[in-house]
Amino acid sequence: MSDTGTPQAARGVPAVEVPRGLAGVVVTETALGDVRGAEGFYHYRQYSAIELAESRSFEDVWHLMFHGELPDAERSAAFAAEVASLRRLPDEVARALPAIARASASAGPLAGLRSALSLYGSATGLRPLYDTGPERRVEDALATCAVVPTLLTALHRIGQGLEPVAPRDDLGHAANYLYMLTGSQPDPEHARAVEQYLVATVDHGFNASTFTARVIASTGADLAACLVGGVGAFSGPLHGGAPARALDTLDAIGTVERIDPWIRERIGRGERIMGFGHAVYRTEDPRSRMLRALGLAFGGPLIEFAVRVEERVEAILAELKPGRELHTNVEFYAGVVMEQCGLPRAMFTPTFAVARVVGWSANVLEQAADPKIIRPGARYVGQAPPQPVPAP
Template identity: 45%
Template sequence: MSDAHGPVVYGLNDIVLCHTGISHVDGHLGRYRYRDYDAIELVNNCELAEVWCLLVDGELPSAARRAEFAAELAELSAIPPAVTGLLPAVAGLGERAGGIGWLQTAVLLLARSLDWPSVLELDRAALRRQVLQTLVTAPVMLAAMHRLRQGLDPVPPDPALDHAANVLYMLSGEAPPPAHARALEQYLMLTAEHGMAASTFAGRVIFSTGADLGSALSGALGAMGGPLHGGAPTLVLDMLDEIGSPDRVEPWLRDKLVKNERIMGFGHRIYRAVDPRVEVLREIATRLGSARLALAGLVEQRAAALLDEANPGRTLRANVELYTALVMEAVGLPRSLFPATFAMARLVGWGTHLLEQHAGNRLIRPVTAFAGGPVLPVPSSAERGHPNG
């Protein structure tokens, strides 16, 4: 469709927002990269701190640089006392959007307690410090609120554990098996960044106004709180619960298609080939011995066939959420925190995008295509029925 100014594109589909060196998602070939590296190779061969360092600073670190980076993160991990004192009240407000609401509030509290100014007042080093501080304190605050909600005392992080192991430790109070910690670490790397998703776009828009970092990250978290973005892993387990057994897979899927209802864990706005994250997560779920693996595999197989039948010429395959749900369940994460765990992983991607936006910021201001009619004259008071007209 066109108007007087040229073609009209709805929903910003395929509109280029910016040039970026952070990541690239190739939906046609089914692959994606972080900086100059294939993301799947990084997930299989690196540690989380290395991937964070690559995204934030642009280079895969040497062993010495990795140690420096880890020390920098450790220095920033303390939660301000003012925030700690407020966490019980926040935890009592409920777990909106799978814990993302808690995380959103906690990030804002962090920013306000430290009086973070407009990003226009910061140089890159100061902004980078705020990004890293958010990365390392967010899981501490989230785990504390979850335990407070359960009537338990928060568990402080163990400096002897790495980031992923600490997430599980702070939630349960017990050091996790290495296999669980590595599985979660791989998930956090796998979903750390994925192009201009709705949440990333929201964060960049807010940041472009000159707001503080906490406001921009809070906006990104708000966008991720929607069930079409960050809430899907929880809904996948709900789906598997509802199906229940292998003999119900086919009739359940056909019923959904007849009713034109969404099948959770399938389809992606970018990928027209298989989402490369699916295979990695399937392998992790297999390694962990997920009890739902056979059922999920059958759902994946039959849903793909039925979707091909119902949508000829359109490829709809499993997305990252299908096996994410199995991995999160297998490592012992509470189902209520699946969305917030996804959000914690993506914090580094958002932060990196905001650092990039900071380097050449311009207010993001799209336009709309007006769908109304011609300008009409305003009726007089008498014509509008006013008694004193």
């Protein structure tokens, strides 16, 4: 292969062939966690993420990701109070939210979050990671993560013609999020179910949005820039933008009698069934298993129908394409649980982002300690250069 097609070789760096999409390529080391797709297991630092979701608060896991350890009871209360005190928006940002909500009305709150985060970064004077030390980076990340639920719920409510609801310091992160979203004291069972969902979705390996945030961090840019990039990658329907689409699938099927013909038609045409399949897991997604259990605990026709659809998709796929593993992913039952807890569908993916922003920030903090910029190469496949420049 000539140097023309390998920029690395032109720079004196040996070219390395990698799979499309960087599948399976290890690009760095991390102490934040890992996903073991063949085992159906993932963890935050040394702890099972699902066990954390079942036994600890969101704030405890936030502390774990930022500070490297689970807090004891005293530190847990102090940390929860610390982040609760950071939820209010700067006046300049609050005043701009109606304009942002109007401009992003057709795209929704997640699109508005990109603009709001950029404005927040400017209004609070977030400095480039390159120019700040570890303590300041953590302070900035705590404050930014704390205001994301405030931004998202305000954008949603303004878009619905409602006044934003100010955060409450006496509520936990998940309960306060639901309170700001609805304006009402949340049902404790709903708040806990949403909290478990948030814990289970804080981080998940080097997915597209986490990798994007780390690439930006490697340039030394400020935290807001990193998170805006993460949100942009996350918004795609092949990544974080699928919970509502998975529920739309259930609506499209409609009745038990339509399950089999609907599924067979989609599989026959080679179409994707939203809520099924994952880039890493070859077993059942452990997040899906946990959320299914939460949905079943609430009960009702929606979860019963979802379980039936899951059973038939797997059975029909085994019949039509033997040997191909396809299981529900986190989005399938996430949509069901959020619907059961009263969240509007427009807020399904933003709710996912409320959790993932903590994971992105933890990755940004880790990446900021590495002075090496992430700069891969690409193989050029266009016409051989240099071609003569034609006369005008």
